Amino acid sequence: MALTRPSSNTQASLDAQLDLWHHTLGYIKSMALKSALDLRIADAIHSNGGTATLSQIATNNTLHPSKIPYLWRLMRVLTVTDVLRVVEHPADGGESSCPRSTALASGSSTSFKMENGHNAWDLAGLERNLPRSSTTGWSRTAASTWTSLSRECDDVFQSISSLMDVADGLGGASQAISKAFPRVKCSVLDLPHVVAAAPTGTNVEYIVGGMFQSIPPTSVVFLKADTTLDMKLFLHRCLFWLQWVLHD
Numbered sequence: 001m002a003l004t005r006p007s008s009n010t011q012a013s014l015d016a017q018l019d020l021w022h023h024t025l026g027y028i029k030s031m032a033l034k035s036a037l038d039l040r041i042a043d044a045i046h047s048n049g050g051t052a053t054l055s056q057i058a059t060n061n062t063l064h065p066s067k068i069p070y071l072w073r074l075m076r077v078l079t080v081t082d083v084l085r086v087v088e089h090p091a092d093g094g095e096s097s098c099p100r101s102t103a104l105a106s107g108s109s110t111s112f113k114m115e116n117g118h119n120a121w122d123l124a125g126l127e128r129n130l131p132r133s134s135t136t137g138w139s140r141t142a143a144s145t146w147t148s149l150s151r152e153c154d155d156v157f158q159s160i161s162s163l164m165d166v167a168d169g170l171g172g173a174s175q176a177i178s179k180a181f182p183r184v185k186c187s188v189l190d191l192p193h194v195v196a197a198a199p200t201g202t203n204v205e206y207i208v209g210g211m212f213q214s215i216p217p218t219s220v221v222f223l224k225a226d227t228t229l230d231m232k233l234f235l236h237r238c239l240f241w242l243q244w245v246l247h248d
């Protein structure tokens with residue numbers, strides 16, 4: 001696979017996209033700092049001699065055991081933003097992008113679910129006005145980025161025949177890829193209320209489904225920016241399906 005350097009127009013568009021993401025998600029660092037203070041993470045590290053593993057930090061806290069994967073997410077934000085430094089790689093994952101300390105201390109749910117009674121995607125299916133605004137927001141981001149990127153990653157898309165874009169909302173990425181590579185059969189798998197609002201009359205097929213239940217046959221499964229979903233659970237399911245396919 002050969003990747004070329006993006007042209008200056010593409011680079012400017014990608015830089016602008018990156019800038020937008022930084023503005024949109026800028027609040028996460030302050031939320032993470034507040035959680036670190038509430039959970040006395042610095043004290044836990046200090047009392048362990050200046051470095052601490054995830055489980056050492058968890059035992060120093062009132063953390064419910066089911067929330068250790070979320071603590072990993074929090075620690076990742078703190079290290080990516082240079083608040084803390086990684087000495088060893090932790091080996092765990094989780095679902096929420098930046099859970100708050102109240103949710104970490106309880107055994108029941110993420111902070112979003114604690115406040116709203118549902119996770120963000122289930123709520124989007126129940127609230128009439130939410131689905132359109134949330135799905136079109138994601139979709140616009142994806143379309144502009146993917147129009148640029150698909151042009152640059154020619155080799156990657158030339159070599160595949162079908163692509164299942166899992167949990168991509170209105171499928172901005174698939175729309176761009178399908179236009180640039182009409183030979184690739186692009187499909188989007190998402191929840192019923194999202195597929196109901198999907199564009200019609202394009203070459204992209206929209207399929208109603210749950211990514212944790214099953215993925216229709218495809219040569220490539222395409223996932224991006226799905227940080228709010230439980231990727232660990234999804235990858236476990238994929239391994240299970242793979243074993244099942246190989247066994248048959």
Ligand SMILES: C[S@@+](CC[C@H](N)C(=O)[O-])C[C@H]1O[C@@H](n2cnc3c(N)ncnc32)[C@H](O)[C@@H]1O
Binds near residue numbers: 226
């Ligand atoms: C973070 S957004 C979209 C991210 C998108 N991949 C992107 O890059 O812009 C998450 C999407 O996952 C969908 N989703 C949530 N749970 C799902 C599930 N169990 N199966 C399939 N799609 C799901 C939501 O409806 C939403 O469209």
